[in-house]
Amino acid sequence: MRYMATYDLMESFRNANQWLGATALSFASYPGFAMVPNPALQWMAAWGEVTERTFQRMVVKPDWGIRTFVCPDGKDHLVTVDTVVERPFGDLIHFNVVGREPNPRKVLLVAPMSGHYATLLRSTVKSLLVDCEVYVTDWHNARDIPVSEGKFDVEDYSLYLVDFMKELGPDTHVIAVCQPAPLTLAATAYLAELDPDAQPRTLTLIGGPIDPDAAQTDVTDFGARVTMGQLEETMIQRVGFKYKGVGRMVYPGLLQLASFMSMNGERHTKAFSDQIMRVMQGEAGDHDPHNRFYDEYLAVMDMTAEFYLSTVERVFKNREIAKNEFVVNGHKVDIGKITTVAVKTVEGEKDDISAPGQCVAALDLCTGLPDEKKAQHVEPGAGHYGIFAGSSWRNNIRPLVLDFIDANADGPSPRASARKPKVKKAANKNAAA
Incomplete structure (x- = not known):
């Protein structure tokens, strides 16, 4: 899998799904269809909106949003x-x-x-x-x-x-x-x-x-089970021609995202199904809990x-x-x-x-x-x-x-005059806490 063609194939798949989502949203939202209300068209528009946003966010670096x-x-x-x-x-x-x-x-x-x-x-x-x-x-x-x-x-x-x-x-x-x-x-x-x-x-x-x-966790078990040769063969690819790092060997973000989501596949599937229904019923917003979480979760970077x-x-x-x-x-x-x-x-x-x-x-x-x-x-x-x-x-x-x-800071505590006398919590094990 260590070839530019594979890296570009993943990007092409992402791009195609973003396009399909945008196309479905545009087609199902055609004003003429409003004369004949059809739940299937409403679902199609909602699916398109969620799909376009999902695949678009995968290549966008989120803003800090602290203004x-x-x-x-x-x-x-x-x-x-x-x-x-x-x-x-x-x-x-x-x-x-x-x-x-x-x-x-x-x-x-x-x-x-x-x-x-x-x-x-x-x-x-x-x-x-x-x-x-x-x-x-x-x-x-x-x-x-x-x-x-x-x-x-x-x-x-x-x-x-x-x-x-x-x-x-x-x-x-x-x-x-x-x-x-x-x-x-x-x-x-x-x-x-x-x-x-x-x-x-x-x-x-x-x-x-x-x-x-x-x-032990699933992460440590995976690290112990897989050989370095297997990792290099299955996880590493070369950046395609679209980006400045063309030719660089990377662990692609899209591949990482597939691994992340496969660990909780049923949970993610339900989350997106529910979001489609919320969009269809007019209950979703640009910054609703689903979008706030997945806008960040889906934004992945290559290592x-x-x-x-x-x-x-x-x-x-x-x-x-x-x-x-x-x-x-x-x-x-x-x-x-x-x-x-x-x-x-x-x-x-x-x-x-x-x-x-x-x-x-x-x-x-x-x-x-x-x-x-x-x-x-x-x-x-x-x-x-x-x-x-x-x-x-x-x-x-x-x-x-x-x-x-x-x-453990030099000089007086900057909070000393502002906070109440604290009771030491049992979870801390010694005076450094």
Whole structure:
């Protein structure tokens, strides 16, 4: 499958379905048919509307959609997304609340590179923007990156994080969500050895596979069952002629999306059937719950082949992070060298992607870190998405993360005068929380 023709065939299939949807909507909405009402035509128009939108969203990068923010002064301030560091495979961006004094909490939110854009963390960003100065890693779609820019694997990813942390300085608080958790831990250890003055204040790891073997999931079972040769043969293709990255070897976003949806096929089928009926009955809206979710879920990006394959081989199969044997740019990283950065792990009790036990393994690897600098939290009843963007994040985890940041920041807590005396929650295991 490693040929441009296969990549272009998938794009042709997507394009054809978008066209069929638009055609069905246009035909069934012809004004003349209104004289003879027919439920079949109404259903056809609804099917066309849902189908066109569905396949169109697969190649569109969503907008952040964070335009204004009400500050304590009662004024509605504009929010601009500024690029701080620009790189071929990803940028460091800053959500600048125009006219607001810089917030003392500087947070670097490390977004996953696992098929979706960084905008998947939109709600996370919005919730943190209230109390923090928020920076995000905005990874680029590999199909749009020319081959001349070279490779991008797990070591390059780690070095990007190192550079971003250096850019923001030592008063930064890093939050890594899901896939980047092990590489962010490695990047922090890399700085601890080679540039300790650039280390962040705190590191919060949310639902990441630090040790994939600590608890089995479908993801870890797949990684153990499939050989690297099988993955390369069945998952890797060359970008077609339509995009700037023509010829680049990638794990295509459309192929990833097919894998995502096949895991919960019945649920997605019902969701789209119900949406067609809502459109038919005039009960759907442009920003209704279905469209808000699927506009983001369906927007997928290609990953470079070397990043995908090296992640599977080095993080999941060889467990280089879990064994503290990870090498970056010829340097063997020692996670035990982290001695001053406070580390907190967050897991969801019902996380079926990175099950409880996988992320908290990071604390055992930090052998040089005193116990008072370590903390962990398992959120009862929460799934993978809920621990960084759902109600569990908003109501329970976000306040805990902010308390953890404040407890390990230099100087007085920025929330000290505004918050009530807190009662320590049992879910946190030590004073660092």
